[in-house]
Amino acid sequence: MIKQRRTYRVVDGERIEGTWRPVFIRNGAYHLTELYIFADGMINCWEWVDLGGLRRKLADGWVALDLEEGAEASAHDIGTWRFADPWSGSDAESFLAEVADEIDVLNNRPDSTGRCHQALDRFLASGTEDDRRALRAAYLAIPETVRLYALGDMDAKDRPLRLICTPVGGTTTYREVVTEADHAEAEQYFAERDRWRRKQEEARAADGPQDPRDPTVILDSYALRPSVTPGVEALRNEYPVPVDLGGLTFPTATHAYWALSTVDVEAREAIRDAKGAAEATAGRAPIRPGWAQLRDAVMHTVLRAKFGQNPDLAEILVGTGDARIEYHGFSRYWDGRLGRLLELVRSEIAAERSGF
Numbered sequence: 001m002i003k004q005r006r007t008y009r010v011v012d013g014e015r016i017e018g019t020w021r022p023v024f025i026r027n028g029a030y031h032l033t034e035l036y037i038f039a040d041g042m043i044n045c046w047e048w049v050d051l052g053g054l055r056r057k058l059a060d061g062w063v064a065l066d067l068e069e070g071a072e073a074s075a076h077d078i079g080t081w082r083f084a085d086p087w088s089g090s091d092a093e094s095f096l097a098e099v100a101d102e103i104d105v106l107n108n109r110p111d112s113t114g115r116c117h118q119a120l121d122r123f124l125a126s127g128t129e130d131d132r133r134a135l136r137a138a139y140l141a142i143p144e145t146v147r148l149y150a151l152g153d154m155d156a157k158d159r160p161l162r163l164i165c166t167p168v169g170g171t172t173t174y175r176e177v178v179t180e181a182d183h184a185e186a187e188q189y190f191a192e193r194d195r196w197r198r199k200q201e202e203a204r205a206a207d208g209p210q211d212p213r214d215p216t217v218i219l220d221s222y223a224l225r226p227s228v229t230p231g232v233e234a235l236r237n238e239y240p241v242p243v244d245l246g247g248l249t250f251p252t253a254t255h256a257y258w259a260l261s262t263v264d265v266e267a268r269e270a271i272r273d274a275k276g277a278a279e280a281t282a283g284r285a286p287i288r289p290g291w292a293q294l295r296d297a298v299m300h301t302v303l304r305a306k307f308g309q310n311p312d313l314a315e316i317l318v319g320t321g322d323a324r325i326e327y328h329g330f331s332r333y334w335d336g337r338l339g340r341l342l343e344l345v346r347s348e349i350a351a352e353r354s355g356f
Helices: 051-059 092-106 112-126 129-140 159-164 180-207 253-260 265-272 291-309 311-318 338-353
Strands: 007-011 014-027 029-038 072-074 080-082 217-219 243-245 248-250 325-327
Touching (some): 092 112, 112 129, 129 159, 253 291, 291 338
Antiparallel strands (some): 007 014, 014 029, 243 248
């Protein structure tokens, strides 16, 4: 869920990553809304609480999992309705466990499924009954609502895991009595899975590292003046370094980008002459037709010119290695794209230098 639903809040200048999930708040009627969950453990359910507070909100029905037949529900401006034959797919303990998992993921820690995978690896390596018991405990700690796909295998679901973590003669969560043959079947599944994983790892190794080796570069401050020895702030578009495009020299990449957004020659020259990057906008000039479809290519062209014409800045960009570049503070559209374009230009420079 977190991959598709990301948000954040800022506390004392620090960005706290978060996510959200749909929930009913019972305040008179049932209100369909969002439960916001943050990496620091804070949760907003129309009130700020932690996991302990959320437990209390579940117990008193403020965060509602039990849906009352005939009760009124509201989706705010979308509409209202009444429950007919309502059903809830979660109980309080499972719901709390899911939220705790999301906090772990936001902090790049193994969640309950990840901890189960770690226990599985230990058992497969040792084969001891102590590790089998630990594996079973880790499996049962996964919220029941998401336990079916702990292996990430839509075909097998969790059957091999249920079998392997249950001793011979024991009963799985699906009331299956486990036999020696069941253990053999599960062991064969995991052996085949490991062979497939090794093949995948070999293929990935041939392509290079799957994760950046260098630390993320965050560009979230404006460069007000050039420095004799600039750092990564020189990668920002506002950094004052000349960029030549089409016979015109612009004081920053921002000036160049906005100048190319218009076909009005006088407006383009006015943008070029604007005092600072903040003033170099095209708001006073007609935007080029089809700009929304052109602007990614234009920004790429501007960045290629900036780093191609300023070798010292190209060295700074290449010096970031394979780091992910996060660019903040331009616009909602560009915050998600400028870092990727800088990474692309970095790779292009490296390719040119290698003779590719």
